[in-house]
Amino acid sequence: MEPSLPLFIRNTQEKFHQQGYVILPQIFSAHICDQVFDHLDEVVQSGPGSRRLLAFDWCQALAKSLKSHPFISPLLGPTPIANQCTYFEKSPDQNWLVALHQDVSIAVQPNAAATQLGISQKEGLSFVQPPVEILEQLVALRIHLDDCTPNNGPLKVVPGSHQQGRLSDPMIAKLRDHSGEISCLVPKGGVLALRPLLLHASSKMTLPQRRRVLHFLCGPRQLPNGLVWHETI
Template identity: 45%
Template sequence: MSSLACSAVQSFPVAAFDSMLSGSLEAQGFLRLPGVLGAVDVAAMEAHVDACDGDDAGTRNLLQHAWCRALVAPLRLRLRDLGVLAEDALAVQCTLFRKSQSRNWKVALHQDLSIPVAEKVANEALSDWSHKEGSHFVQPPTALLERLTVVRIHLDPCTDSDGPLRVVPGSHLVGKLSAQRASALREERGETQCTARPGDLLIMRPLLLHASSKASRPQGRRRVLHFLFGPSDPGHALRWSLAI
């Protein structure tokens, strides 16, 4: 993993490329980085993922594994260098999403509004507490959600037949959305389908509207490592359940 490198960087002056990347992420709410990981890195992750316990569809607790924690530092350094990750960003969760013939699922249009925290706290700014896989989750104010960054690492080819993520460009800029407003915004702006190859990264803001369909070729598989990065201090008397 220490060999992380984005081949596309070679074609641009570093400063200009960094500015282009960060500008695209802020304006569109997502950014695709091709070929960040080589075949050797991807194969090593596959071996660990295939050995993971949990539901066929995945798990929210990958950061509990040493191999996953070891990915954080080089990944964070590379993304900081590209200007798409804040200096104080910490990995606070890594989820495995695993779509396959035995577990072929879909996700309705939504925003990611909940974060994993160490314990419940009394604060009127916090809502919708829940408990999943041993961790507390809560919906914080929009201001905190806007400071979060998702990094998705693709381990398999993800074509339009594999149930790729579909996103609504720019929808992260309008705060939390009702279901009715979300549908209207998708109708107005359309969707972008985020296909990928093994080793590609997708960077996105959690408030970006996104969805995915069932794979139309369920004999395939789609495995994604979904890292969530947040500020070292989330505020509101909260503590992250785990921070690397």
């Protein structure tokens, strides 16, 4: 860790390393979030999420702001890229939950190396499950476009669970019982950074609100073993 970094940044890096997540409030203004809503209105939505938002200039601009932010860039590797942005919306009309899991897929170009790993298609993207050494280098950055409260289905995480590699179902249950789940409450404009291997879940909302999130996946520019990112911003 670089000694010249201010104490806050070093503490943030340390917490991210130990716990696998960190909440950074006040990264984007309410005005920027409202501008994003205008853009999202133009994006045709089907179901709770859309995985292809990095195709839009406004989304690429957000990715660049994230990568260069002084609090966020120290959490990313030396040559970070954003590979994908997914929009998640919970609302009274789309009130959903997900069980505890790790994110183990990345969007890549469907070349020979990807075919060897086994490709699955979603929304026209090719996904593979890469080796754990790659997954350990990834960072998810979630921009919260609404205040995320205990009542609107916050992400729940099992602190430290990212350090155990890919987990079997019995290990997931054991780690949850041992470490418990923390609800990640993030104010509008804040960013939740997490390791995709961190166990995470989310419940249905209990009040009729909206919880809208842009979820960026970042990683190192170069992938090993012939794998090539679908997109690099």
